[in-house]
Amino acid sequence: MEFKTVVDSGCATVHLDGRLAYGVYPDFRAATLAALEHPAATRIQLDMSGVTFLDSSVLGMILYFNQKARAAHKELAIVRPSAQVAEVLKIVNFSKLVPILP
DSSP: OOOEEEEETTEEEEEEEEEESGGGHHHHHHHHHHHHHOTTOSEEEEEEEEEEEEOHHHHHHHHHHHHHHHHTTOEEEEESOOHHHHHHHHHTTGGGTSOEEO
16 A cells, blocks of 8 residues: 655645554555655644544554654644544544544
8 A cells, every 4th residue: 555645834734544553564664754854844744534444553553653743843643534433533532643624
């Protein structure tokens, strides 16, 4: 699975889609590190509008990436989560760890 990253006005947006589980780790890592290392990006958004499923391993990946973003003095947010993803994020109270924007 390949994820698209777009950088605009200092914000790198990683567009995630489909079913996200442990098997997507290599592609997730590549896309998020590319966003993190982009010199023009001061903010990073994970656009989850196209995600139909995610498991706990993906939540761990996001938390790990959030630590890396903070260490690089960059802000991370989850944006436009699909209804299914929003429900999971709400159940685990994920907004206390990573901002979630509609």
